[in-house]
Amino acid sequence: MSEVRHNWTKEEILEIYNRPMMELLYDAATIHRKQHDPNVVQVSTLLSIKTGGCSEDCGYCPQAARYHTGVEGNDLMSVNQVKAQALRAKEGGSSRVCMGAAWRNVKDGPEFDQVLEMVRGINKLDMEVCCTLGMITENQAKRLAEAGLYAYNHNLDSSEEYYKEVISTRGYQDRLDTIGNVRKTNVTVCSGGIIGMGENIEDRAGMLVALSTLDPQPESTPINALVAVEGTPLEDEKPVEIWDMIRMVATTRIVMPETQVRLSAGRTQMSREGQAMCFFAGANSIFAGDKLLTTPNPDVNEDMKMFELLGMKPQKPFTKKVQPQTVEATDSEFESLGEKPKWTRPDHKIDRNEVAKQKGKELKV
Ligand code: SF4
Numbered sequence: 001m002s003e004v005r006h007n008w009t010k011e012e013i014l015e016i017y018n019r020p021m022m023e024l025l026y027d028a029a030t031i032h033r034k035q036h037d038p039n040v041v042q043v044s045t046l047l048s049i050k051t052g053g054c055s056e057d058c059g060y061c062p063q064a065a066r067y068h069t070g071v072e073g074n075d076l077m078s079v080n081q082v083k084a085q086a087l088r089a090k091e092g093g094s095s096r097v098c099m100g101a102a103w104r105n106v107k108d109g110p111e112f113d114q115v116l117e118m119v120r121g122i123n124k125l126d127m128e129v130c131c132t133l134g135m136i137t138e139n140q141a142k143r144l145a146e147a148g149l150y151a152y153n154h155n156l157d158s159s160e161e162y163y164k165e166v167i168s169t170r171g172y173q174d175r176l177d178t179i180g181n182v183r184k185t186n187v188t189v190c191s192g193g194i195i196g197m198g199e200n201i202e203d204r205a206g207m208l209v210a211l212s213t214l215d216p217q218p219e220s221t222p223i224n225a226l227v228a229v230e231g232t233p234l235e236d237e238k239p240v241e242i243w244d245m246i247r248m249v250a251t252t253r254i255v256m257p258e259t260q261v262r263l264s265a266g267r268t269q270m271s272r273e274g275q276a277m278c279f280f281a282g283a284n285s286i287f288a289g290d291k292l293l294t295t296p297n298p299d300v301n302e303d304m305k306m307f308e309l310l311g312m313k314p315q316k317p318f319t320k321k322v323q324p325q326t327v328e329a330t331d332s333e334f335e336s337l338g339e340k341p342k343w344t345r346p347d348h349k350i351d352r353n354e355v356a357k358q359k360g361k362e363l364k365v
Contacts, residue, residue, distance in 0.1 A: 006215045008255050013205040013212075017251045021243070025281055028250035032282040035257050041307065042260055042285040042315040044096040044130065045089035049118065050076045050111075054102040057353050058157075059166040059233040060194055060226055063102040068360040069231035076101070076111050083121040092300045094288055095317035096128035098153060098190075104170060105135035105343055108336040112140070116147040116329065123148030123326045128317050130190060135174050135343050138181045142334045145185035148326035150318075151220060152182040153190040159206025162199040164346070166234075168353065171344030179214065188219035188321060192262065195248055196226035196240035204248060212255040219320065220285060221259050223248050225266025231360065233352040240266060242274040246281050253282025260285040260320070272306050279310065 016024065032038055052073030054063045062069035086097045099118060106112055115131065122129040131144060132153035144152065157163055160172045182189050191214075193207045211218060225240035245266070252261050262285035263270075263278050270278075288300045307313060317323070327333070 004217060004258055005255070006213050006217070008209055008212045010202065010205045010209050013208050013251060013255060014201065016254050017201060017205060017247055021246075024247065024250045025277075028253040028282045029280055031257050032253050032284070036260075036284050038279075038284075039312050040284065040315045041279065041312050042096065042262075042319075043094045043288045043303070044098050044262070044285065045086075045092070045094040046098045046100060046287050047082065047085055047089075048102075049082060049099045049115070050074065050101040050103065052102055054104070056104050056169045057167060057350070057357070059350065059353055059356075060197055062229040062232055064232070066357045066360050067231045067233070068363040069229055073102075076114060079114060079117045079121055082118045083125070086122045086125055086127060089288070090125060090127055092288065093304060093314045094127070095315055096130055096150070097122050098130035098132060098151075098287075100132045100153075101134070103134040105341070106133050106137075106140045107340075108140070108338050112143075113329070113336070116143060119144060119147040119149050120326045120328070123150070123324065126317060126323065132190075135170070135178045135341075136181055137337075137339050137341050138184050139334055139337050139339065141181045141185050141187065143332070143336075145187045145324065146327045146332055146334060148324045149187050150321070150324060151188045151190045153220075153222070154178045154182070155192050155194070155222065156207055156210050157193045158197060158199050159203040160210065161206060162197070162203040164348065165350060166197055168348050168350050169345055171346050174343045176210075179218075183216075186324060189214075189216075190220035190222065190262075191218040192220075192222035192224070192264070194224040194226050194265070195244060196228075196237055196266070197234055198237055205251075208252060208255055217256045217259055219259060220262060221252055221256060222262040222264040222285075223252060223283075224264040225269065227265050227269075231356065231363075233350070233356040235356075239269050242270060242277070245270065245274070246277050249278045249283045250281035262286065272309070275306065276310055279312070284315075
């Protein structure tokens with residue numbers, strides 16, 4: 001029942017998603033218990049190491065420079081600032097730090113070298129280190145791996161069809177290729193998506209087909225509920241119903257039995273009871289900290305109180321995979337290649353993105 005399959009079809013996934021709720025919950029919880037300790041949750045802290053000013057047009061993202069969202073941009077944080085925040089996250093119960101930079105793709109140079117030093121610094125704190133930096137080449141993935149990176153996050157966001165309704169400046173295949181580059185190293189893959197962007201259930205199933213047919217499947221899959229931020233093209237989308245979130249988590253658990261399924265953005269809109277149902281349905285990872293990049297998230301203490309109430313405990317670092325070794329920059333085998341890869345820019349027109357961009361222009365004048 002819980003073997004890992006890489007040939008899921010959209011029809012099969014839709015059948016699971018649409019099962020009567022009690023059956024869906026029972027099936028997902030049964031698989032969950034076979035593969036994972038149901039009382040353990042992996043806790044990550046997301047750190048925005050470079051915020052805002054992004055060149056892309058992702059319809060959900062307040063960090064896109066073209067939209068007027070009130071997000072204040074900042075330059076890349078220093079290595080010491082990042083290490084200090086990682087230490088605080090560790091003291092707060094996090095086993096992983098995920099560093100996010102609002103970049104289209106990684107460019108070789110001093111800023112990437114600085115990120116590599118951050119990876120080295122956090123790995124030495126005996127925490128799992130994850131980065132989400134946009135598209136990366138094979139050599140860049142290898143340099144991150146050598147620095148001690150544990151996971152790389154690159155979300156597929158939605159189905160390939162609906163992705164085109166949300167983003168025009170970067171292509172779906174480039175995302176898959178980036179995941180492929182990460183897979184050429186020992187770094188684990190974190191990839192998931194967002195629900196509540198106006199997609200239909202077929203699109204949710206389509207995204208799960210794309211993720212579950214990867215071989216190996218991602219070790220971690222974040223399921224985000226859209227946080228509709230004013231000024232973005234998706235500002236008018238309605239909040240995701242908790243039942244949709246539960247169905248999505250349960251279906252992900254069934255088609256990706258070994259993956260850590262993460263409750264990500266949108267948790268502030270969920271009650272404790274709703275989150276408990278998601279844990280029962282197979283979620284076993286959360287983001288902690290009062291901010292998720294730029295959107296609100298429950299306070300760490302609130303999460304710890306919830307864990308106490310539910311009798312759950314945070315997962316220890318390196319439970320699923322041994323800690324990577326850190327190779328110092330001076331001993332590195334992979335030098336900067338000064339690569340300038342030509343990642344796709346489909347640039348088709350998405351009406352709501354154009355409207356939000358125009359509004360952004362007017363408000364910035
Ligand atoms: S999601 Fe990432 S790539 Fe897209 S606009 Fe936001 S920061 Fe840029």
